[in-house]
Amino acid sequence: xxxxxxxxxxxxxxxxxxxxxxxxxxxxxxxxxxxxxxxxxxxxxxxxxxxxxxxxxxxxxxxxxxxxxxxxxxxxxxxxxxxxxxxxxxxxxxxxxxxxxxxxxxxxxxxxxxxxxxxxxxxxxxxxxxxxxxxxxxxxxxxxxxxxxxxxxxxxxxxxxxxxxxxxxxxxxxxxxxxxxxxxxxxxxxxxxxxxxxxxxxxxxxxxxxxxxxxxxxxxxxxxxxxxxxxxxxxxxxxxxxxxxxxxxxxxxxxxxx
Amino acid sequence: xxxxxxxxxxxxxxxxxxxxxxxxxxxxxxxxxxxxxxxxxxxxxxxxxxxxxxxxxxxxxxxxxxxxxxxxxxxxxxxxxxxxxxxxxxxxxxxxxxxxxxxxxxxxxxxxxxxxxxxxxxxxxxxxxxxxxxxxxxxxxxxxxxxxxxxxxxxxxxxxxxxxxxxxxxxxxxxxxxxxxxxxxxxxxxxxxxxxxxxxxxxxxxxxxxxxxxxxxxxxxxxxxxxxxxxxxxxxxxxxxxxxxxxxxxxxxxxxxxxxxxxxxxxxxxxxxxxxxxxxxxxxxxxxxxxxxxxxxxxxxxxxxxxxxxxxxxxxxxxxxxxxxxxxxxxxxxxxxxxxx
Numbered sequence: 001x002x003x004x005x006x007x008x009x010x011x012x013x014x015x016x017x018x019x020x021x022x023x024x025x026x027x028x029x030x031x032x033x034x035x036x037x038x039x040x041x042x043x044x045x046x047x048x049x050x051x052x053x054x055x056x057x058x059x060x061x062x063x064x065x066x067x068x069x070x071x072x073x074x075x076x077x078x079x080x081x082x083x084x085x086x087x088x089x090x091x092x093x094x095x096x097x098x099x100x101x102x103x104x105x106x107x108x109x110x111x112x113x114x115x116x117x118x119x120x121x122x123x124x125x126x127x128x129x130x131x132x133x134x135x136x137x138x139x140x141x142x143x144x145x146x147x148x149x150x151x152x153x154x155x156x157x158x159x160x161x162x163x164x165x166x167x168x169x170x171x172x173x174x175x176x177x178x179x180x181x182x183x184x185x186x187x188x189x190x191x192x193x194x195x196x197x198x199x200x201x202x203x204x205x206x207x208x209x210x211x212x213x214x215x216x217x218x219x220x221x222x223x224x225x226x227x228x229x230x231x232x233x234x235x236x237x238x239x240x241x242x243x244x245x246x247x248x249x250x251x252x253x254x255x256x257x258x
Numbered sequence: 259x260x261x262x263x264x265x266x267x268x269x270x271x272x273x274x275x276x277x278x279x280x281x282x283x284x285x286x287x288x289x290x291x292x293x294x295x296x297x298x299x300x301x302x303x304x305x306x307x308x309x310x311x312x313x314x315x316x317x318x319x320x321x322x323x324x325x326x327x328x329x330x331x332x333x334x335x336x337x338x339x340x341x342x343x344x345x346x347x348x349x350x351x352x353x354x355x356x357x358x359x360x361x362x363x364x365x366x367x368x369x370x371x372x373x374x375x376x377x378x379x380x381x382x383x384x385x386x387x388x389x390x391x392x393x394x395x396x397x398x399x400x401x402x403x404x405x406x407x408x409x410x411x412x413x414x415x416x417x418x419x420x421x422x423x424x425x426x427x428x429x430x431x432x433x434x435x436x437x438x439x440x441x442x443x444x445x446x447x448x449x450x451x452x453x454x455x456x457x458x459x460x461x462x463x464x465x466x467x468x469x470x471x472x473x474x475x476x477x478x479x480x481x482x483x484x485x486x487x488x489x490x491x492x493x494x495x496x497x498x499x500x501x502x503x504x505x506x507x508x509x510x511x512x513x514x515x516x517x518x519x520x521x522x523x524x525x526x527x528x529x530x531x532x533x534x535x536x537x538x539x540x541x542x543x544x545x546x547x548x549x550x551x552x553x554x555x556x557x558x559x560x561x562x563x564x565x566x567x568x569x570x571x572x573x574x575x576x577x578x579x580x581x582x583x584x585x586x587x588x589x590x591x592x593x594x595x596x597x598x599x
Contacts, residue, residue: 135303135383136432143387144400144428150387152509153380237511 037201038109039081039118040208044254045072045100048216054100061219065227067164067174072100072215073147074158075140077131079123083116084198095127095140097147098213109206117198121209125247126157126188129181152235154179157187158247160218166227174227176218178244180236187236187244195256210255217250218243280598286311286437288368291445292454294483297368299382299440304433306440309419312598314438316416317431319597322406323386324396326352330599331386331435334361334395337595340526340585341365341442347537351395358394358501360537362522363530365444365589371488375519375535378509383436400428407431442595444525445483448583453483461583468580471573476549478562479521485584490518491560494553501536516558528585542578550574 045052047059047069058066076096081089091110099105131141132154141148147156160176167174180187199207219225223242233239286308288301304310317323319332334349335341341364343349349361359375373379379388389395390403407413407426414424421430449469451459461469472480481487490506497503497517506515519535532538533545551566553559569577589595 133380135381135436136429138427138429142428143384144404148384148387150379150384150391151374152378153384235511 034114035203036112036114037203038111038206039113039199039201040107040109040206041079041121042107042208042210043076043098044106044210044212045098046212046214046216048214052100052215059216061216061227062224063219063226065164065166067162067166067227069100069160069162069215071159071161074098074125074213075127075147075155077124077127079110079121081110081113081118081199082120082122083114083118085116087114087116089113089116089118093139094123095131097140097145113201115201115203117200118195118207119198120192120194121211121253122190122192124188124190125244125251126178127155127181128188129186131155132181149179149235154181154236157244160215164227167231168228169231174231176233176243178233178240180240185236185241187240189244189248191248191251193251193253195253197256197258199256200258205258208255208257209253210257212252212254214250214252218247220246221249222246280312281315281593281596283308283312283315283594285594286441288441288443291443291450291483294445295369298371299368299436301437301440304383304436306437307420309416310421310434310437311441311594313416313420314434314436315595316413316598317435318438319599321599323390323398323403324352325398325402327406328352329396331389332597334389335364337592338529338590339363340444340530340590342526342530344529345532347532347540349395351389351392352397355394355397357392358503359535360532363526364439365442365523365525365586366484367442368440369484369488372520376506376509377490377520382439383432385439386432386435404428404431442589444586444589446588447525447586449580450483450586452583462579464576464579465583466580467573468576468578471569472577472580475567475569475573476577479560480524485524486521488521490515490520491563492517492519492556492558493548494555494559494563495534495538495548496554498536498538503535505535514558517556518558524581525584526586526590528582529590542581543574546574546577 052069052072054069054072056068058068060066076098077094079091079094083089096108097105127141131137141155143150147159149156156177156179158178160174162174163172164174165172178187195209199209201207223246225243225246230239233243286306288306290297319330321327321330323330329352334343334346336344338344343361347360348356348358350356362375367382373382373385374388379385387400390398390400404426413426417426417430418424420434448459451457452461479487479489479491492505504516506518507513528542532540533542534548539545539548546569549563549567550569553563553566555564
């Protein structure tokens with residue numbers, strides 16, 4: 001009897017020692033039931049037909065304005081792949097910041113992709129409206145990435161910065177920061193692209209999809225941009241929408257490697 | 259047996275990792291006061307804990323959030339002043355630089371749909387970014403702040419206690435700060451006690467008349483029980499040619515939002531002087547006068563104020579008596595909300 005009581009006391013005392021379980025908000029993706037592999041996506045930034053090089057190379061926009069590029073960033077989110085059997089794969093917590101200045105940001109892998117033939121990809125340019133109103137975020141959405149407006153809460157969906165002799169500003173600067181996620185100010189664009197050939201995910205094959213992003217599209221259609229009149233965009237509104245309308249079609253699939 | 263228990267108890271004790279000259283942390287539980295509407299922020303993705311609150315409080319009073327380590331949130335949001343900046347029309351940031359708006363009183367923030375006088379901030383967890391980045395406030399950036407916190411072993415322990423490991427991220431920092439800011443509930447004023455029929459608390463005749471008039475003439479905008487409708491209104495103050503502050507239009511870019519500002523709550527209003535978005539009214543008397551007369555007519559002037567709100571001297575006096583019942587002495591002296599640094 002005494003022994004039993006001792007045991008009870010011991011157990012009670014010990015369990016009282018237990019630390020509270022702390023929860024973090026890291027994603028808890030449940031383990032896949034069927035075999036999967038990864039599929040990688042690579043972004044290649046271009047200005048027209050030539051690969052984009054920062055700071056040193058002169059480019060010419062549709063309006064015949066010469067310019068240099070010092071910064072080129074954009075968010076890609078909510079990536080989905082459509083299989084030939086109509087199955088749709090959606091990446092969990094799908095937020096990626098592509099920065100022309102950071103080689104490591106240009107390529108990433110989608111995890112847990114089922115073993116299927118995929119024929120198309122879709123994604124948003126920008127961050128969905130929900131994550132613009134959900135408080136402090138991490139990873140690609142971390143505010144220290146410099147892609148968040150603090151005074152007017154919301155993500156900067158895309159950024160281009162550079163110089164052009166046509167810009168009347170001090171230092172001939174150009175600064176295009178596109179943001180706005182609600183109502184008439186919404187600049188979020190959804191891109192749907194078919195693959196030239198299927199991306200075949202097998203246990204042995206982890207396909208790679210290469211996407212081209214063409215900066216010149218930002219200044220071309222439907223709105224021809226004149227660097228002497230449009231130099232700075234730093235809040236949601238008409239100008240941000242004009243540029244976003246232009247860049248909605250800046251992506252194309254150059255290659256699917258199996 | 260007794261000895262065994264004692265021994266076990268002692269072995270259970272937490273190591274005294276953080277010394278406790280600090281103000282107490284207890285009762286960290288978020289409750290919605292009786293008869294209040296549901297709050298917007300409920301800590302849903304930010305579980306409220308004593309350790310989270312403790313860290314958030316330390317960060318709120320942390321001068322290392324500023325470039326030269328001189329200014330904390332608490333510098334301009336003082337507890338005794340209802341977390342406003344007492345006696346300051348505008349507030350000074352680092353190097354004595356002056357801001358353009360009056361530091362608002364803070365309470366019941368979980369009910370606010372948006373923050374700042376212009377409502378530009380849409381979530382309590384991202385509010386602190388603004389003063390940290392603002393060149394005339396803290397003039398710092400998050401990368402530096404995180405480096406400074408990482409260099410302090412004490413912070414690494416506090417983050418571990420709050421989040422399970424010593425990794426310091428901006429997300430964790432802002433969530434912890436939201437735990438402190440979200441716990442600034444002020445619901446124990448005389449007004450609240452009368453409303454709850456607590457301990458036979460009663461209004462004086464003047465306070466009672468003041469409430470009656472307030473409900474007739476003020477409560478549309480300063481809506482009970484939070485004493486704001488959280489809408490943006492132009493009450494017709496002359497636009498300062500120096501500050502030339504367009505208010506809500508700064509955020510929306512809309513012409514019909516020019517000179518509108520968020521309706522401030524009146525809780526703890528007596529202690530949170532001076533008043534208005536630029537602190538131009540040093541007394542309640544003057545702040546009320548802005549509403550009764552002197553409205554500058556402009557296209558965005560609030561329709562309710564076009565002719566001013568008529569108040570007799572007696573009515574005004576009574577309203578001021580009533581407003582004094584919104585001072586929450588428990589809140590202003592709550593030891594849990596004091597500076598631990």
